[in-house]
Amino acid sequence: MVVCKSQSELDKMRRSGHIVRQVLDELRAMVAPGISTMDLEKLAERRIKESGAKPAFKGYYGYPCVLCTSINDEIVHGIPSAKRVLKTGDIVSIDCGVVLDGYYGDAAITVAVGDLVSPERKKLMEVTEQSLYKAIEKVKIGNTISDIGGAVQEFVEAAGFSVVREFVGHGIGTKLHEEPQVPNFRSRGADMRLREGMVLAIEPMVNTGGPEARVLEDKWTAVTLDGSSSAHFEHCVAVTRNGPLILTQ
Ligand code: MF3
Numbered sequence: 524m525v526v527c528k529s530q531s532e533l534d535k536m537r538r539s540g541h542i543v544r545q546v547l548d549e550l551r552a553m554v555a556p557g558i559s560t561m562d563l564e565k566l567a568e569r570r571i572k573e574s575g576a577k578p579a580f581k582g583y584y585g586y587p588c589v590l591c592t593s594i595n596d597e598i599v600h601g602i603p604s605a606k607r608v609l610k611t612g613d614i615v616s617i618d619c620g621v622v623l624d625g626y627y628g629d630a631a632i633t634v635a636v637g638d639l640v641s642p643e644r645k646k647l648m649e650v651t652e653q654s655l656y657k658a659i660e661k662v663k664i665g666n667t668i669s670d671i672g673g674a675v676q677e678f679v680e681a682a683g684f685s686v687v688r689e690f691v692g693h694g695i696g697t698k699l700h701e702e703p704q705v706p707n708f709r710s711r712g713a714d715m716r717l718r719e720g721m722v723l724a725i726e727p728m729v730n731t732g733g734p735e736a737r738v739l740e741d742k743w744t745a746v747t748l749d750g751s752s753s754a755h756f757e758h759c760v761a762v763t764r765n766g767p768l769i770l771t772q
């Protein structure tokens with residue numbers, strides 16, 4: 524069942540989305556060689572608490588942290604650790620979710636560490652973020668879920684990269700994950716039409732090599748099968764009469 528949101532519900536989601544954005548902005552500025560992913564986690568946890576919101580990920584199916592921090596060949600769901608110290612040339616994806624007043628916000632960015640990030644990784648980050656905006660342009664009443672993924676896939680593959688299939692975006696509202704699933708590729712089952720008030724977390728995950736993923740022994744961290752680099756950007760977007768409304772702005 525897909526739950527469409529009223530204007531007052533969208534206002535609440537905007538507030539949770541705003542908190543997520545403020546946290547991510549601060550973390551982006553903090554990323555530097557020598558910073559550990561646990562340093563990022565600690566700051567995020569403090570800021571979320573100060574905002575009056577609650578972290579959305581911690582405790583979700585037993586997930587241990589408020590952030591997911593995924594470095595280089597890690598696609599998503601990397602677990603923050605004091606032992607994972609960022610170094611120049613790395614790229615780190617930071618995914619953050621909160622719940623405020625019963626409504627969820629969820630967003631992700633990928634950030635370059637230091638000055639020695641390769642041209643390929645820089646292009647990967649640019650293409651992945653741009654593919655998210657290509658997808659957002661499709662968030663219009665009457666378009667289909669498949670139009671969103673199609674826009675990501677077309678843009679990413681034209682750039683010579685590949686789209687991860689094992690993880691997808693999702694509806695979001697009073698739960699972190701609601702229907703429908705939002706794949707980042709054109710898919711047969713995804714012919715659902717977009718309706719006013721639907722809210723979608725669109726989150727392309729893009730690899731420089733092949734699309735295949737595997738999950739590490741920690742049961743969470745998803746990495747590329749071929750060791751290639753991966754980037755991830757995410758926004759929550761509402762379907763409105765006036766077109767897409769980004770709630771995690
Ligand atoms: N943005 C990711 C998602 O929507 C993060 C979930 S992490 C989890 O799936 F721990 F909550 F699972």
Ligand code: CO
Binds near residue numbers: 630692693724726757
């Ligand atoms: Co999400």
